[in-house]
Amino acid sequence: MRNINEIKDCYGCGVCAMVCGKKIIGIGLNKEGFYEPRVVDPDRCVGCGLCLDVCSFLQEEPSLRRTEIHSYAAWSKDTVIRRKCSSGGVGFELGRTLIEEDYKVCGVRYDAERARAEHYIATTVKELIPSIGSKYIQSYTVDGFKAINRKEKYLVTGTPCQIDSFRRYIRKFNVEDNFVLMDFFCHGVPSMHLWQKYLQEVEKLTGNVTYVSWRNKLTAWHDSYDLLIRGEKSFYNSRLSQGDRFYRFFLSDACLGKACYERCKYKYDRSAADIRIGDLWGNTYKSNEDGVSAAVAFTEKGNKILCSCGCELIEHPFNVVAEGQMKECPCRPGLRSWILVRFCSGHSLRSTLIMYKLCCLPKRIINKLIRILKWEK
Numbered sequence: 001m002r003n004i005n006e007i008k009d010c011y012g013c014g015v016c017a018m019v020c021g022k023k024i025i026g027i028g029l030n031k032e033g034f035y036e037p038r039v040v041d042p043d044r045c046v047g048c049g050l051c052l053d054v055c056s057f058l059q060e061e062p063s064l065r066r067t068e069i070h071s072y073a074a075w076s077k078d079t080v081i082r083r084k085c086s087s088g089g090v091g092f093e094l095g096r097t098l099i100e101e102d103y104k105v106c107g108v109r110y111d112a113e114r115a116r117a118e119h120y121i122a123t124t125v126k127e128l129i130p131s132i133g134s135k136y137i138q139s140y141t142v143d144g145f146k147a148i149n150r151k152e153k154y155l156v157t158g159t160p161c162q163i164d165s166f167r168r169y170i171r172k173f174n175v176e177d178n179f180v181l182m183d184f185f186c187h188g189v190p191s192m193h194l195w196q197k198y199l200q201e202v203e204k205l206t207g208n209v210t211y212v213s214w215r216n217k218l219t220a221w222h223d224s225y226d227l228l229i230r231g232e233k234s235f236y237n238s239r240l241s242q243g244d245r246f247y248r249f250f251l252s253d254a255c256l257g258k259a260c261y262e263r264c265k266y267k268y269d270r271s272a273a274d275i276r277i278g279d280l281w282g283n284t285y286k287s288n289e290d291g292v293s294a295a296v297a298f299t300e301k302g303n304k305i306l307c308s309c310g311c312e313l314i315e316h317p318f319n320v321v322a323e324g325q326m327k328e329c330p331c332r333p334g335l336r337s338w339i340l341v342r343f344c345s346g347h348s349l350r351s352t353l354i355m356y357k358l359c360c361l362p363k364r365i366i367n368k369l370i371r372i373l374k375w376e377k
Contacts, residue, residue, distance in 0.1 A: 002047035004055060005039040009258040011161035012036055014141035015169050016051035018148075025051060027142050032340050033191035034257045035138055053172055056164035056272070062265060063167045064272040070303045071321035073280050073314045074295040086134040086215035086224070087279040088293030090311050091157065091182065094275065095128045097309040098155045098180065106148060106156040107131030108139045112210050115199055116192070119144025119158070131157075134215045136250060138189040138257070155180045159189070160266030160273065161259070167272045180305060183271055185278035185294065185325045188260035190250045193343035198246045201349060206231025220289040221279075225251075245349040253330035254339050254356060261332035268327045269318060274302030282323025284316065294321045335359055 004016050004025065012035030017025040024044050030036040039045060052058060075088030082089045095105045105122040109130035117135040121144060122128040141162060148154060150173055156166055163183040170176050203209060211230035216237075219226060225247050229236040238244040249255050266272075280294040295311075296318065297303035307313065333339075335356060342352045 002049050002052070003039050003042075003045050004037045004051045005042060007037065007055070007057065009034070010036060010055070010057040011159075011165070011259050011263075012138060012257070013056065013158075013162040013165040014145055015054045015056075015162070015165035017142050018145040019050045019054050019169055019172070021048065021050070022046065027140065029192055032257075033193035033196075033343070034189070035140065050172070054165050054168040056161055056168060057259065057263060059164075059168075060265070062160075062164050062270055062272040063171065064164075064298060066298045068300075069269065069318050070297040070306070071316055071318040072295045072297075072306065073285060073316055073321065074293045074306070074311045075291060076311055079290075081132075082291055083217060084132055085291065086217075087221065087277075087291045088311070089291070090293040090295050090306075090309070091184075091277050092128065092132055093309045093311050094182065094305065095122070095131065095155055095157075096125050098153075098305070099123070099125055099128065101153075103153045103155050103180070105131070106144050106154055108135055108157065110135055110212050112208075112212065115196065115209070116140050121147050133213055136190070136214050136246075137192060137195045150175045150178065153178050155182060157182045157184075159183060159186050160271055160276075161186075161264070164266065164272035180275070180301065181273045182275045182277065182302075183266070183273040184276060185268075185322070186264075186266065187250070187326060188253065188256035188264070188330060191255045191257075191340055191343060193340060194246065194249055194255050194349075197343045197349055202229055202236050203231060205234065206236050207233035217291060221291040222286070222289060224291075245353055248353055249339070249349070252333075252356075254333050254336060255343070256330060256332075258332075261329055264329045267329065268322060268325060269296075271296075271298050274299045275306060278325065280321060280323075281325070282320065284320055284323070294325075296321060333360075 014027045016037050022044050024041040026038050026040045027035050074090045076082045076093050117137050117139040119141045160183040163181050209231050213228040215224045216226040216228040217224045276296040278294045280292040285292045
């Protein structure tokens with residue numbers, strides 16, 4: 001095999017489409033609702049193998065070998081930015097700092113018209129604003145990645161698997177010095193069929209959706225699993241504590257990509273990025289409701305940039321900064337295929353969630369009994 005045509009259920013990072021000189025690789029949703037590469041014109045393939053060389057899915061380990069980790073609690077000194085961002089606002093501040101140093105930023109925004117998250121290029125601070133906040137769906141990378149000029153300087157953000165493939169790409173062309181790479185503590189990506197079904201139900205109340213904020217901190221940072229959606233007719237705001245179905249499915253690990261269960265090699269301290277960010281959960285900042293970012297530098301370049309971005313930084317051991325983050329891949333539930341089928345049917349998310357909970361009830365009871373027995377010993 002000299003191209004990626006036989007690869008299925010991969011990370012969907014899209015770097016293979018970016019590197020293909022013949023421009024014959026496309027990225028589209030597969031039947032389960034995850035991005036997947038396709039060689040759209042196999043007869044034009046010359047077998048150069050570049051698409052395979054940059055593919056992190058085919059490799060056993062991340063592409064970055066690090067020697068030292070610097071880990072921090074961090075937050076923006078700008079209270080407005082800190083309030084708008086999902087945690088402490090460090091990602092935005094890094095982008096703003098680098099733009100002022102003549103970098104461009106390849107970040108992620110939500111396109112309400114296409115109902116998807118997508119990578120794009122920001123060249124000014126104003127253009128960077130749509131990248132604020134977490135997007136809890138898989139991003140479409142191709143247009144944003146293809147717009148990158150390897151001779152210019154960029155901050156590139158994305159999931160750990162996207163960033164690993166991207167590092168392989170810039171290493172292939174000997175341009176690593178032009179790039180700063182940033183990923184985040186990743187839970188996994190849910191099927192786009194879940195998001196599409198969720199939007200269908202929400203739009204019955206709001207009309208066509210024009211704006212989405214996944215982690216709104218109106219109530220407080222620790223209770224910020226809150227979807228704020230603006231439509232043509234009205235607003236929709238649904239908190240996890242009130243039973244938001246999108247987050248229920250996402251956090252239950254019931255509908256993630258196959259690679260998230262079986263092939264993720266980027267949990268906890270494993271990364272190909274210069275910088276990793278996320279929420280700093282755990283006991284150290286449990287009383288802080290303004291938002292605190294976990295910020296980890298895996299390279300000296302990353303550490304230098306973190307220390308110059310104008311944020312408040314407090315260095316902690318990595319286990320403190322990464323407290324509460326996943327250390328291993330999630331377990332793949334037996335009902336996953338059934339759930340994905342129901343997302344594409346006429347069944348409501350509410351009925352699917354109820355049935356899923358009922359099916360899981362015996363297992364939860366057994367696990368609780370086991371915990372009780374261990375405690376008694």
